[in-house]
Ligand SMILES: Nc1nc2c(ncn2[C@@H]2O[C@H](COP(=O)(O)OP(=O)(O)O)[C@@H](O)[C@H]2O)c(=O)[nH]1
């Protein structure tokens with residue numbers, strides 16, 4: 485039996501741009517999508533669940549995953565390590581699923597090198613000020629972490645044109661619809677008669 489081959493989609497954008505918000509809304513409409521669960525050394529935020537939002541690991545455990553070749557990509561971001569467990573992604577793609585990786589810029593570059601057929605989407609905030617408002621408004625990070633993320637955001641936004649497409653997250657509903665048309669491109673209808 486021949487296996488269907490699914491596709492791989494990478495979603496990147498500065499912290500606070502709304503990647504998590506858009507993905508959650510997309511997933512609610514399309515539960516058949518598989519969103520990869522990353523490993524991280526960052527501490528859980530209130531409400532975050534191990535194995536659901538992230539696999540929260542000690543640094544030594546993360547380093548072991550890297551050493552064993554168990555991460556498809558990984559990077560350091562604002563003082564913590566983040567990486568994509570390889571096996572679940574490989575399994576879901578082999579099963580024909582569309583797999584989404586929500587990862588930062590360095591990881592997205594690694595995926596481009598190792599998986600050039602992946603489709604890479606960049607989420608932009610409407611403005612830099614609005615990005616900071618959203619990050620502060622989320623209320624999950626200290627001032628110091630916010631300022632580290634804002635510094636990083638400048639470099640990330642400067643790399644937006646490395647991606648196949650950019651989506652401005654102005655309004656959640658509109659941006660989710662745009663995202664959906666990219667993840668699920670409308671097939672050209674096959675004429676039933678000529
Ligand atoms: N390279 C890489 N980046 C990741 C991974 N998981 C999450 N990230 C990115 O790490 C950054 C920080 O994530 P997080 O601490 O959850 O903050 P948030 O995205 O602002 O909620 C974000 O840009 C994520 O997209 C991963 O597996 N690999």
Ligand SMILES: Nc1ncnc2c1ncn2[C@@H]1O[C@H](COP(=O)(O)OP(=O)(O)O)[C@@H](O)[C@H]1O
Pocket residue numbers: 497498499500501502503504505506618619621622653654655656
């Ligand atoms: N289009 C939008 N308009 C206003 N606020 C938004 C929008 N999208 C997301 N937000 C808010 O901005 C904050 C950051 O969004 P989040 O999805 O956590 O970003 P990211 O995952 O990219 O770090 C959250 O408080 C979220 O509710």
